[in-house]
Amino acid sequence: MTSVINVNLPEQSYEIAIAPASLDQLGQQMASLNLGKKVLLVSNPTIFRHYGERAITSLTSAGFEFASCTLPPGERYKTLNSIQKLYDAALENRLERSSTMVALGGGVIGDMTGFAAATWLRGINVVQVPTTLLAMVDSAIGGKTGVNHPHGKNLIGAFHQPRLVLIDPEVLKTLPMREFQAGMAEVIKYGVIWDAELFTQLEQSKRLDQLRYVKAELVNSILTRSCQAKADVVGKDEKEAGLRAILNYGHTIGHAVESLTGYRLVNHGEAVAIGMVAAGQIAVNLEMWTKEDAERQNALIQKTGLPVKLPDGVDIEAIIEALQLDKKVKAGKVRFVLPTQIGVVTVTDDVPSDIIRQVLQGM
């Protein structure tokens, strides 16, 4: 059960390798890439406790000289301050241009390690070893890296493609349920925007809210098809000139909900789930999508244990205002990704505020 997906980009192509127990192959896989000897392994204490030793054993037996650096867990440490710690570690261990930072963790570790690697010596290698479902199917692929500004998420960052993405599905066993569900939001997203077959596969599963209820073949399919979807889109549009916008399906309203709930009450996946329900309904109201397909989407979201309603107490006018602050806003126009059928979406910045308001009031 090994899948390899090629991400083809003009300047640098790389592989996403998906295989159980592949964490033990990390060093070997990296050795085949002709990287320098020095590696800085970046993680957080929880993840490091679970998987650090295996990663290190694999790296050292493949002949790498390693140093490690753990950063405190959680989105609120995704800051320039943490990046400075990585710079200090890079300096202390004399990383060279040919050296590699390895991100062993979820999206937070992946984004920070990627950004530090993008900006140390104007760019050294990074290898992504994602350990959350979200990081596996989304953040580890595509080269977006970055940290938060005190007043806004992901405002600081760079594009920096990894040299390798190594996915070991077995590490998901220790992932908390809510984190698994959050990742499933992105998986459902790929079904709606790109891969109708993935969507029907998901529909055929009785429960999707915990890893242990999901058949091994489906887990494999989820990972492979989701990574393929992201790789396809990114390969066609590395720097977000156009197509890549479709990956923001559910994220327009999702981001507003996340930010209005202080990134605490509702996590990213949950916010995206709410955002997909909203975007789907906007598409239905604009007569771009059928009510039936929107209901299929919402049923799938519910089966994953994700919310389909706005959290209590979120002010609808505040959401509409927050949309204006989104970094994708161009000349004051809010960009929406809207489905036209399962597997196909379109991008528009012509959604009247009244429709948005009406849809949110109905949720």
Added chain:
Amino acid sequence: MTSVINVNLPEQSYEIAIAPASLDQLGQQMASLNLGKKVLLVSNPTIFRHYGERAITSLTSAGFEFASCTLPPGERYKTLNSIQKLYDAALENRLERSSTMVALGGGVIGDMTGFAAATWLRGINVVQVPTTLLAMVDSAIGGKTGVNHPHGKNLIGAFHQPRLVLIDPEVLKTLPMREFQAGMAEVIKYGVIWDAELFTQLEQSKRLDQLRYVKAELVNSILTRSCQAKADVVGKDEKEAGLRAILNYGHTIGHAVESLTGYRLVNHGEAVAIGMVAAGQIAVNLEMWTKEDAERQNALIQKTGLPVKLPDGVDIEAIIEALQLDKKVKAGKVRFVLPTQIGVVTVTDDVPSDIIRQVLQGM
């Protein structure tokens, strides 16, 4: 007397426009590039006092909405901390992806503005309006951006190409003499590594140590030929895979001298001058270059008022040690750029320490 040089890069090409009084054309030139309306003008208080108003008048009359941000002058403020101020200004003024940061200043302002632009929203536009000779012929071109780490220069950075480089030679009139001379070190470098005709042009001038002694045509030629040299090299090697290394002529030992004198006693241009004398002599000792050509180079350096000897009290063993710390070191090998004739250099990492020692002892 307007020159336009095209820098052709796979992803984005741009123009270097050189013309007296072109500062007043800034807004107009930018308007032709189809940039967003919002501009953040970045400078330091001294430069802003001299040229801020003209830049702003030009920007506003071309219809741009501008905000400005000044950072304290000097290399010691080229830090992540200053970048954070630019991020704050970007946030406050709600810069969008289509917005532009304009760097009005020397290399310090240019490098910082470039880095902030590279990393705000994962990359917004930057326009370089260099005001020192060094920035005009070197730092504003080529897309290298960055800041210093407390323990090392330019360790943090990114490649980010400008959308336009606008050079108004008239602003050099207010530049302190020592800064002019520092820029001349890079000009002489281009003569030695790339453009023998520039070299002979310089030789024909009686004095080169102050702008007012240099004929207007020569100033124009210096700017045009130097920018062309840098554009040629960068166009062939955007990300420092190979050829671009030749731009480091004089910089290997130069960087060591700069760092050992605490970046105060000796400035960058002076250090590069010393480094060129050393590299030239190494080439002579290795029988790669003639003594005569080395002497022509050294005469030119002296005529510019730049040093040709090591500053008192710099320890030669300390220089040799410092070379090992250079970020261009690969697997412990120090890379030298050595001339083989005026206008032609070669890159090698096979210079025995004994030769380096011997050359430095002779200086």
